[in-house]
Amino acid sequence: MSSGDLPAGAPGRALEAQRRPLPASSGPSNLADILERVLDKGIVIAGDIQINLLDIELLTIKLRLLVASVDRAREMGINWWEGDASLSSGAKQLEEENRSLRERLDRLEQAAGLPAGNGNREAKEQDGDR
Amino acid sequence: MATAEERWRRLVEDLAQADAPDVVKEARAGARGRVRTALEDALVDELMRAVRGPNAAGTADRAEPVPTEPPEDLGDAHWVYCVVPAERAPELAAGLSGVESASPVVAVVEGELAALLSRVPLSQYGDEQLRRHLEDIAWLERTARAHEAVQEGAMRNGPLVPLRMCTIYRELAGVRRMLRDRAELFAENLAAVEDCAEWGVKVFVDLRRIPASSPAEPEPTNSSGADYLAGRQRERDRVSEADELCLRCAEEVHQAVSVMARQDRVNPVQRAEAHGRDAEMVLNEAYLLQDSRIEELRSTVEELAERWAPDGLLVELTGPWPPYNFVSESAGLIS
Numbered sequence: 001m002s003s004g005d006l007p008a009g010a011p012g013r014a015l016e017a018q019r020r021p022l023p024a025s026s027g028p029s030n031l032a033d034i035l036e037r038v039l040d041k042g043i044v045i046a047g048d049i050q051i052n053l054l055d056i057e058l059l060t061i062k063l064r065l066l067v068a069s070v071d072r073a074r075e076m077g078i079n080w081w082e083g084d085a086s087l088s089s090g091a092k093q094l095e096e097e098n099r100s101l102r103e104r105l106d107r108l109e110q111a112a113g114l115p116a117g118n119g120n121r122e123a124k125e126q127d128g129d130r
Numbered sequence: 131m132a133t134a135e136e137r138w139r140r141l142v143e144d145l146a147q148a149d150a151p152d153v154v155k156e157a158r159a160g161a162r163g164r165v166r167t168a169l170e171d172a173l174v175d176e177l178m179r180a181v182r183g184p185n186a187a188g189t190a191d192r193a194e195p196v197p198t199e200p201p202e203d204l205g206d207a208h209w210v211y212c213v214v215p216a217e218r219a220p221e222l223a224a225g226l227s228g229v230e231s232a233s234p235v236v237a238v239v240e241g242e243l244a245a246l247l248s249r250v251p252l253s254q255y256g257d258e259q260l261r262r263h264l265e266d267i268a269w270l271e272r273t274a275r276a277h278e279a280v281q282e283g284a285m286r287n288g289p290l291v292p293l294r295m296c297t298i299y300r301e302l303a304g305v306r307r308m309l310r311d312r313a314e315l316f317a318e319n320l321a322a323v324e325d326c327a328e329w330g331v332k333v334f335v336d337l338r339r340i341p342a343s344s345p346a347e348p349e350p351t352n353s354s355g356a357d358y359l360a361g362r363q364r365e366r367d368r369v370s371e372a373d374e375l376c377l378r379c380a381e382e383v384h385q386a387v388s389v390m391a392r393q394d395r396v397n398p399v400q401r402a403e404a405h406g407r408d409a410e411m412v413l414n415e416a417y418l419l420q421d422s423r424i425e426e427l428r429s430t431v432e433e434l435a436e437r438w439a440p441d442g443l444l445v446e447l448t449g450p451w452p453p454y455n456f457v458s459e460s461a462g463l464i465s
Contacts, residue, residue: 029278031271032404033330033448036397038274041454042292043319045308049207049257049298107358 171302178206178249204252208299211235211246211280212452213291213309213316219244222284229276230254238302240309243316246284247305255298264296281452285327291319292452319457326418327450329427331387333413334405334444335376337369379443380413383434390427391417395455409444416455424450 209229214222219237226235228248237244253259263269277295284290299305309316388394399411419427428447435445 029448030405031274032400032406033451034274034278035270036400037292037451037454038277038295040294041457042294042452043213043315043457043459044294045297045312047210047296047298047308048300048304049255049260049296107361111358 167306168303171306175205175301204256206249207252207255208238208247208302208305209250209255210293210297210299210305210308211248211277212284212293213320214244214246214284215288215320216240216242216244218288219246222246222287222290226280226283228280229273231276235280238305238309240306241313243309243313245305245309246280246290247299248280250298252300260296260298278452282450285450285452289320289324289326290452291316291323291457292454315459323418323453323456325422326392326420326453326456327424328453328455329391329417329419329447329449330451331383331413331415331417331431332405332411332446332448333376333380333383333438334407334409334446335372335379335412336409336442336444337372338442375441376412376443379438379441379445383413383431383438383445384415386430386434387415387417387427390423390430391419393418393456397455412443416451418453418456 211228214237216239219239223235223237223246226246227233228235228250230248230250233248233250235246235248237246254263263273274295281290281292299308384394395416397414397416399414402408402410405411417427431445431447438445
């Protein structure tokens with residue numbers, strides 16, 4: 001992925017970095033863009049191999065939360081094709097809640113003059129276990 | 131005295147009489163042609179099976195031991211990529227390799243249409259195996275890219291109707307039947323995308339990069355509950371300003387590009403895990419654009435990208451793509 005991670009807390013520099021040449025039709029396409037098309041679009045005809053159309057539909061739904069590339073998936077430790085729990089909207093809500101709680105914790109830590117980051121790290125570990 | 135109606139009927143009868151022998155001859159020739167192709171296809175499939183099969187006569191007669199063939203060798207099936215006009219099919223297929231790199235892409239012509247396909251071993255592409263493969267992201271990535279690459283190769287020289295990946299036939303006869311049964315549908319789709327390609331336009335935003343309207347106040351050193359709430363309010367204001375900015379950008383981009391396009395389609399935005407950027411996607415559009423307007427599209431998007439960059443919005447163009455978003459199974463096509 002060409003975009004990489006954006007440096008936080010350096011808006012000036014980040015803005016400059018953003019002014020890069022237009023990446024139009026150069027380099028390999030994003031996997032998400034390809035899968036969005038080859039699995040979700042195009043003419044659908046049931047051939048002789050009865051790969052259940054439902055299987056592909058399911059897969060397509062999973063792909064809504066798909067990862068950018070295999071490397072990136074491994075890097076992020078994502079096994080989206082294994083756990084369906086993440087598909088439910090409840091999971092997204094949980095994620096959202098988790099994030100806001102983490103932010104609040106950071107603020108409270110800061111306010112209490114505690115060394116920052118402890119709670120955050122713990123929250124992340126829990127997040128990973130989920 | 132014959133009435134006009136009688137004379138008319140006699141005339142038609144005479145014409146039919148005169149034409150009948152030719153029609154019968156043509157029909158016989160047509161039927162023979164069709165039967166011959168069907169036989170050829172069946173024979174090709176059967177021969178391939180015979181050549182590969184562990185009990186094939188050729189290998190059994192040989193003195194040397196038969197090389198250990200995997201017992202699940204079930205022969206080949208045909209993986210179909212797209213449908214193209216028949217007259218250009220052979221040149222389109224030339225030099226392309228398929229999802230199994232050892233199997234070249236070939237064109238199967240039926241009437242005015244042709245399917246581009248390649249052989250895949252049934253041991254790997256049968257029901258069970260295929261389902262398992264689809265759960266393997268490495269396989270999925272490789273195969274999806276290969277499927278798309280064939281179409282990209284073929285679309286350089288003319289229109290094509292892309293098929294969803296995993297459209298597989300056991301026999302060539304099945305492919306031909308599919309082409310025949312849906313000839314009208316394919317012809318309509320081909321006409322709709324003639325001289326066009328699909329382009330993707332996306333807009334991303336990094337909320338952290340949205341410039342704050344008022345300079346951020348330094349965090350008070352001993353914060354109270356009121357300070358905390360004030361901070362939250364500032365954060366909320368900033369976010370709703372950002373939403374508004376995103377909306378304006380998305381609208382402007384879509385306006386500017388859709389006037390050039392023959393058709394357009396809004397797609398759901400991809401999640402960050404999908405697009406892999408540290409930013410939020412706010413627009414994911416597909417446009418069907420005539421090839422003659424590509425330069426116009428590029429310069430327009432470039433201009434938009436430059437203009438919106440200072441606001442923390444990234445406008446991105448991808449393409450040309452096979453017209454995945456602009457083919458349809460219904461005769462009405464996309465409005």
